[in-house]
Amino acid sequence: MAAPFNPPAADLPGKPQVTPWVPPPTSKLDIDWAKLRTIDLSLLDSPDPKVVQDLVDTCRVAIRDDGFIFLEDYGVSIEQLHRQFDIAQYLHQHISDEDKERLHWNPDESGTFAGWKPMWGWRKEKGNKDNIEHFNYYQPQFESMDRIPTCMHPFWDEIVDFCNYLTYSVNKRLLKLLSKVLEMPDDFLWDLVQSKVGPVGQGYFRQALYYASDEVVHAKGQGTRMNGHCDFGTTTMLFSVPISSLQIWGRDEQWRYVPYKPGALVINIGETLELVSGGHFRATRHRVVDPPSDQQTYDRLSIVLFQASEGDLRMEPAYQSPLLQREGCFDSQGAYREFKRLREKGIPIPTNREWREVQIADAHHATDAAPRDTIVMVNGQKHIQREYMGVNILLPA
Numbered sequence: 313m314a315a316p317f318n319p320p321a322a323d324l325p326g327k328p329q330v331t332p333w334v335p336p337p338t339s340k341l342d343i344d345w346a347k348l349r350t351i352d353l354s355l356l357d358s359p360d361p362k363v364v365q366d367l368v369d370t371c372r373v374a375i376r377d378d379g380f381i382f383l384e385d386y387g388v389s390i391e392q393l394h395r396q397f398d399i400a401q402y403l404h405q406h407i408s409d410e411d412k413e414r415l416h417w418n419p420d421e422s423g424t425f426a427g428w429k430p431m432w433g434w435r436k437e438k439g440n441k442d443n444i445e446h447f448n449y450y451q452p453q454f455e456s457m458d459r460i461p462t463c464m465h466p467f468w469d470e471i472v473d474f475c476n477y478l479t480y481s482v483n484k485r486l487l488k489l490l491s492k493v494l495e496m497p498d499d500f501l502w503d504l505v506q507s508k509v510g511p512v513g514q515g516y517f518r519q520a521l522y523y524a525s526d527e528v529v530h531a532k533g534q535g536t537r538m539n540g541h542c543d544f545g546t547t548t549m550l551f552s553v554p555i556s557s558l559q560i561w562g563r564d565e566q567w568r569y570v571p572y573k574p575g576a577l578v579i580n581i582g583e584t585l586e587l588v589s590g591g592h593f594r595a596t597r598h599r600v601v602d603p604p605s606d607q608q609t610y611d612r613l614s615i616v617l618f619q620a621s622e623g624d625l626r627m628e629p630a631y632q633s634p635l636l637q638r639e640g641c642f643d644s645q646g647a648y649r650e651f652k653r654l655r656e657k658g659i660p661i662p663t664n665r666e667w668r669e670v671q672i673a674d675a676h677h678a679t680d681a682a683p684r685d686t687i688v689m690v691n692g693q694k695h696i697q698r699e700y701m702g703v704n705i706l707l708p709a
């Protein structure tokens with residue numbers, strides 16, 4: 313059995329009292345929610361091979377059809393998880409103006425989101441108001457406490473242990489399950505694809521606060537807070553939150569809200585795994601929008617760990633996988649299809665680092681001015697068309 317999360321105590325001497333985060337009420341509206349499958353990760357340790365095989369079978373279908381799953385029984389209790397929400401809320405209540413300035417992000421030049429994102433768009437320079445604030449912790453933040461907000465110093469032991477547990481226990485087990493779906497050795501994806509340095513590898517941990525939209529934000533974004541996109545790494549570990557703003561793009565080309573499942577992790581597949589799996593795993597498009605009408609006055613606190621792939625690699629489908637050998641590759645969508653086109657033309661595909669950095673440096677969302685975007689209509693739906701490094705991207709807006 314995998315060891316459960318065992319964090320440092322919250323009441324050690326020197327730790328300030330933290331106001332508990334109070335989960336806001338869930339939507340009571342009758343909504344056509346996305347129907348995601350649930351994976352009980354503890355079953356991976358079952359001594360019964362039939363139980364493990366059933367889990368692999370459920371996972372195969374879930375990541376092929378939805379690209380999103382709910383993960384339960386992964387080793388973090390709901391109390392431990394809520395403590396991390398308490399700490400994230402404390403950050404947003406206590407980060408000083410001096411730290412906001414000192415630790416201000418610079419995605420334009422760094423190609424990372426590291427540091428403080430103010431509520432003024434997705435560029436280094438102040439843009440339009442979007443009411444979204446983050447602190448993003450990358451490996452350099454884990455190497456020096458000078459790079460983290462002072463108000464987080466007392467809780468740093470808990471944050472570091474949480475990220476380590478998510479990466480080296482939860483994500484490692486999840487990648488084992490996904491390797492089993494590919495019918496490859498258990499450590500295949502962990503050893504060959506996952507970035508493993510410090511608590512978050514080349515990925516990052518985010519404490520985000522989406523303040524409720526006001527008239528200005530709403531007028532600019534027309535209800536969209538973050539445009540449709542795919543994540544670029546291995547897996548994204550989003551914690552399910554009561555305010556329903558995350559929507560996923562279904563195979564039937566409809567946006568649907570992801571419902572709240574208390575204590576669950578919402579896992580989505582990143583583009584690296586879509587590429588390695590030859591399209592068998594789906595890097596599903598998703599976006600963040602205003603919640604249903606009965607939740608629109610609430611702020612949305614969100615914590616996320618974006619797991620990254622090893623930056624220097626150029627991904628190839630795992631052709632040696634018995635699954636790929638038997639069923640071939642699926643080239644119906646996404647990065648897999650676009651990268652295949654490049655390969656066929658003899659153009660080198662980008663490395664994982666190039667691919668994520670070029671997208672981050674150009675990141676912009678619904679409230680930003682976006683001069684490079686071409687808008688096209690596909691089947692009556694508005695899509696954004698972009699091109700990075702010779703790769704065409706078409707995303708439902």
Ligand SMILES: O=C(O)CCC(=O)C(=O)O
Nearest residue numbers: 543550558598599600614
């Ligand atoms: O806040 C969320 O639920 C999702 C955010 C997201 O998709 C992203 O930052 O890539």
Ligand SMILES: [Fe+2]
Nearest residue numbers: 541542543598
């Ligand atoms: Fe995302």
